[in-house]
Structures are given as structure tokens and as C-alpha cells.
Amino acid sequence: xxxVFFADGFEEIEGLAAVDILRRxxxxxxxxxxxxxxxxxxxxxxxxxxxxxxxxxxxxxEMIVLPGGGPGTRNLEASPVVQGYLDYAVENGLWxxxxxxxxxxxxxxxxxKGKRATCYPTLSAKLEGAAxxxxxxxxxxxxxxGKGPGASIPFALRLVEALLGKEKADAVQAALQ
Numbered sequence: 001x002x003x004v005f006f007a008d009g010f011e012e013i014e015g016l017a018a019v020d021i022l023r024r025x026x027x028x029x030x031x032x033x034x035x036x037x038x039x040x041x042x043x044x045x046x047x048x049x050x051x052x053x054x055x056x057x058x059x060x061x062e063m064i065v066l067p068g069g070g071p072g073t074r075n076l077e078a079s080p081v082v083q084g085y086l087d088y089a090v091e092n093g094l095w096x097x098x099x100x101x102x103x104x105x106x107x108x109x110x111x112x113k114g115k116r117a118t119c120y121p122t123l124s125a126k127l128e129g130a131a132x133x134x135x136x137x138x139x140x141x142x143x144x145x146g147k148g149p150g151a152s153i154p155f156a157l158r159l160v161e162a163l164l165g166k167e168k169a170d171a172v173q174a175a176l177q
Contacts (some may be wrong), residue, residue, distance in 0.1 A: 002063045003056060005082055006049055007034035009071025012041040013152045014099045018065050023155030025164055025172050028126055032056050034079045042069040053081040062163065064089050068100025068120065068148070077105045078087075086111070095162055099146030099155050103127055106143065115140040120148045 004019050015031075022029045033039045033049030040046050064085050066076055076082045082105075089096050090111060098106055103119035104126040106112050113129030116138050124132040136151040137144065137158045144162060146155030153176070161169035 001060045002029045002065065002159075003032045003061065003085065004029060004065040004067065005032045005034055005053070005076055005079075005085070006041075006047060006067065007072045007079065007082075008040050009042050009069050009073075010039065011069035011072060011100055011149055012043060012045050012047075013149045014069070014102075014146070014155075015041070015067035016047070017152035018097075018156045018159060020068065020101075021153065021172060022159060024161040024175065025168055027160070027163060030056075034075060034082060040098040041065060042072060054078065056081065056085070058085075058088055061085075061089070061094060063159065064125035065159065066096075066102035066105060067100040068098070068102040070101055073081045073101035073105060076102065077108065083109075093142060095142050095144065095159075096153070097144040097146075097159055099151065100148045102146040103130075106145070111143065112145075115143060117143070117145040117149055118147045119145060129176075131150035 021093050031049040100120045107127040115132040118135050118138040136147045157169045
């Protein structure tokens with residue numbers, strides 16, 4: 001199971017592209033609304049999530065994904081549930097992925113110390129202890145980071161590659177044309 005956490009103010013393309021690409025790869029994905037089932041994205045788009053953060057369960061979890069967007073990132077970071085899932089993922093060797101502003105959450109938790117990472121360029125100083133690469137997508141161990149909205153599809157394809165291999169990611173990309 002993959003959880004993509006949505007909080008009010010999340011960047012639509014970053015969250016929804018990840019969900020779309022992961023589902024095209026036939027992976028089990030649930031959108032998790034932080035604070036409620038309906039979350040309003042950065043540009044005013046209401047999104048109805050599969051479950052709320054109160055309904056989330058850790059059993060069978062393989063990966064958590066955090067989309068960016070300034071307000072969304074702050075709301076994700078302020079969530080005790082999201083913080084608990086980050087701790088659980090790290091303690092259990094699960095995949096953690098964050099894009100745009102959201103890698104700063106990982107930096108603030110000290111999860112990027114000594115790791116290569118990327119994020120929205122103006123936020124690079126907030127990747128505490130990381131080696132900022134500026135790449136569109138960066139992977140170091142079980143942490144995957146993305147640069148911003150324009151990297152949403154490459155970021156999502158890297159998530160597929162991490163879970164199912166390069167051949168499956170290439171097949172999904174080919175189908176996208």
C-alpha cells in the first residue's frame with residue numbers, strides 16, 4: 001500500500017500525478033486527507049480523498065508520498081499523523097518520497113543528513129544536512145525527492161521504478177507517450 005498524504009494547500013499536479021502514475025502501474029494507492037476527506041488544493045481544486053488520516057492504518061504500507069505546495073507542506077508538517085507515519089516509515093525501512101517544498105519536512109526531521117536530495121531551488125537551504133543536487137528527481141537509499149511541479153511525472157515514474165523496477169516504469173512512461 002502507498003499513501004499519498006493531501007493537506008489543504010497541496011500542489012495539485014504533484015499529488016495527483018503521483019496517484020495517477022502509481023495507479024497506472026497497478027499499484028495499490030490511497031489518498032489520505034489530512035484533517036478530513038475533502039482537501040482543497042493550492043489552486044482551489046477540491047479533492048475527495050480515499051480515506052482520512054484518522055482512517056489510515058500501517059499494515060501493508062510500503063511507501064508514503066508527500067506532495068509540495070507551500071501551505072500544503074506546512075499543513076503536512078504540522079500534522080502529528082504525518083509525523084508519525086514518517087517516523088514509522090524510517091524505523092521500518094519503508095520508502096519515503098517528497099517533492100517541491102515537501103522535502104523540507106524531511107530536512108527538518110534530520111532525515112536528509114548526509115544524503116543527496118532535491119527540492120524547489122529557493123528552499124534548498126532548508127534541506128538540513130543534505131547535499132542539494134538540483135536534479136529533477138533524486139534518490140538516496142529509500143528516500144526519493146523531486147524538484148517541483150515540472151518534475152511531477154519523472155518523480156512519479158521514479159516511485160514506480162523503486163517499487164516495481166525500471167522495466168515497469170519504462171512501460172508506464174511509454175504508454176504516456
